[in-house]
Amino acid sequence: MQSSVLETICQRRSVREFTAEPVASELLQTIITAGVWAPSGLNNQPWRFKVVQAVTEKAALALQTQYGHIILAAPVLIAVYLDQESMYDPVKDQQAAGACIQNMLLAIHALDLGGVWLGQILKNKAAVNTILGIDNRFDLMAIIAIGHPKHRDQHSTRKPIDHFLL
Amino acid sequence: MQSSVLETICQRRSVREFTAEPVASELLQTIITAGVWAPSGLNNQPWRFKVVQAVTEKAALALQTQYGHIILAAPVLIAVYLDQESMYDPVKDQQAAGACIQNMLLAIHALDLGGVWLGQILKNKAAVNTILGIDNRFDLMAIIAIGHPKHRDQHSTRKPIDHFLL
Numbered sequence A, B: 001m002q003s004s005v006l007e008t009i010c011q012r013r014s015v016r017e018f019t020a021e022p023v024a025s026e027l028l029q030t031i032i033t034a035g036v037w038a039p040s041g042l043n044n045q046p047w048r049f050k051v052v053q054a055v056t057e058k059a060a061l062a063l064q065t066q067y068g069h070i071i072l073a074a075p076v077l078i079a080v081y082l083d084q085e086s087m088y089d090p091v092k093d094q095q096a097a098g099a100c101i102q103n104m105l106l107a108i109h110a111l112d113l114g115g116v117w118l119g120q121i122l123k124n125k126a127a128v129n130t131i132l133g134i135d136n137r138f139d140l141m142a143i144i145a146i147g148h149p150k151h152r153d154q155h156s157t158r159k160p161i162d163h164f165l166l
Helices: A002-011 A025-036 A055-062 A068-073 A090-110 A120-132 B002-011 B025-036 B055-062 B068-073 B090-110 B120-132
Strands: A047-052 A076-083 A114-118 A138-147 B047-052 B076-083 B114-118 B138-147
Touching (some): A025 A047, A047 A090, A076 A090, A090 A114, A090 B002, A120 A138, B002 B090, B025 B047, B090 B114, B120 B138
Antiparallel strands (some): A047 A076, B076 B138
């Protein structure tokens, strides 16, 4: 138990290339459930999710970011929002969104899928809401692109622990 | 592998009561390593950590929050910061802090320890930095209280998935 959680945390990588195989809806349900079980301040659970699979929507979203090729290649996207009517503190709610997204990324890895956290598209978040028909009460936090990985050759690095200790 | 990650995500609880047993330094190292392996925008790794174990520091910190009794009861605290000189976008860096903290909470649970994410103390973050001798270049994101759980009777709830779907 211990090692597999810690291994997942350290072995998860951003996956940006996917096969054409769709992602089963039960797996999407599991991924979102993992997100929902993140902690939030006062347990306010401010996160909301829009699952995007339609080719027309993906094509329109792809034009809103320099990472459009990843959006087009992913069989499914999950747009993660904060519901401003459920928020109580911007900093803490944005942290909660990060915790939620991380749970989802760990679940994606644990399910043998691959995913990547896309943030650059936030610069066009109003356009994203228009494309998806979502009210601006909902504040876009990220889009997660998800699919079956084309390969597992991803690498990543971190600075040594001592760099981070105050 | 799959189930244990998802189980950890769903079974982790906020633990606020601890035995007097100290937390071994190798375990603290593992917890911080888990935090460091969170994703961050541009892989900027903006998080920093201050480990607090001294009774005098804990006593001073306890006066800065209504949850002082938890601070006093925990054998060890990890204060999580953002280094403003490493930041590139406040929203994305705060999300990254949340992802980092969630990794640490999952590691704590996986190591059979208990922990709780304390945010209310942020209202006195300048005083916290003074107590810990930390420059205000470092922006406090949370304090995690950690120890060996006195019991495992914690409960939590989430709204049904449909509530969160747009």
